[in-house]
Amino acid sequence: MSNLAIIPARGGSKRIPRKNIKDFLGKPIIAYAIEAVLESHLFEEVMVSTDDDKIAEIAEKFGAKVPFRRSAENANDFATLTDVLIEVVNQYKNSGKDFENICCVLPTSSLTAANRIYEAYSKLTAENFDSVVPVVEFSYPIRRALQLTENEKLEMIWPEHLRTRSQDLKPAYHDSGSFYWVRTISLLAEKTLFCKNGGAIVLPGTEVQDIDNETDWKLAELKYRFLNE
Numbered sequence: 001m002s003n004l005a006i007i008p009a010r011g012g013s014k015r016i017p018r019k020n021i022k023d024f025l026g027k028p029i030i031a032y033a034i035e036a037v038l039e040s041h042l043f044e045e046v047m048v049s050t051d052d053d054k055i056a057e058i059a060e061k062f063g064a065k066v067p068f069r070r071s072a073e074n075a076n077d078f079a080t081l082t083d084v085l086i087e088v089v090n091q092y093k094n095s096g097k098d099f100e101n102i103c104c105v106l107p108t109s110s111l112t113a114a115n116r117i118y119e120a121y122s123k124l125t126a127e128n129f130d131s132v133v134p135v136v137e138f139s140y141p142i143r144r145a146l147q148l149t150e151n152e153k154l155e156m157i158w159p160e161h162l163r164t165r166s167q168d169l170k171p172a173y174h175d176s177g178s179f180y181w182v183r184t185i186s187l188l189a190e191k192t193l194f195c196k197n198g199g200a201i202v203l204p205g206t207e208v209q210d211i212d213n214e215t216d217w218k219l220a221e222l223k224y225r226f227l228n229e
Contacts, residue, residue: 004099011052039114130195
């Protein structure tokens with residue numbers, strides 16, 4: 001099977017300037033994603049999709065390829081991850097290259113290990129899924145979630161579970177925001193990373209950290225030290 005790893009890393013970042021190449025415990029954060037992908041030994045090609053010269057330079061330094069630049073249309077705040085991946089697939093197709101499977105690894109997923117990428121790939125192939133996404137269990141049952149009304153009154157979103165014991169509720173999960181496996185044909189047909197015939201692997205919370213602000217960044221560093229030291 002032919003596998004392509006795509007690490008999408010545009011230059012613009014509003015909440016944390018230059019987030020994708022910001023120093024994370026001694027290395028640009030994107031380096032961790034590149035190294036995890038290379039360590040998995042699953043890919044014929046590992047590429048970074050970027051519109052930024054500095055990101056391209058750093059990506060190539062750590063072993064990824066940057067065969068072409070991302071279009072301006074897909075480098076703005078409104079382009080979706082799927083838009084970016086389909087553009088990359090088409091760019092490769094125009095150069096005569098096709099890949100059966102794609103793994104999209106986010107550039108700030110510094111906690112992602114090569115063995116998790118391999119685990120998700122094994123599930124994709126062994127169970128014949130069209131996509132596999134790492135997920136994390138919500139730390140509290142979401143069916144007992146609360147909300148504030150327009151009048152600032154507190155109420156349950158699902159009042160039918162007011163007296164349901166938390167241990168009697170099914171677990172719920174959310175996207176880990178770290179990486180995604182998808183069959184290329186399914187990506188092009190469904191235009192999503194969550195295919196109808198999609199599976200998941202479950203990650204512990206220690207291996208996942210969404211990074212939207214400086215506090216998130218510090219938490220990611222703490223988790224990395226916990227996992228690796």
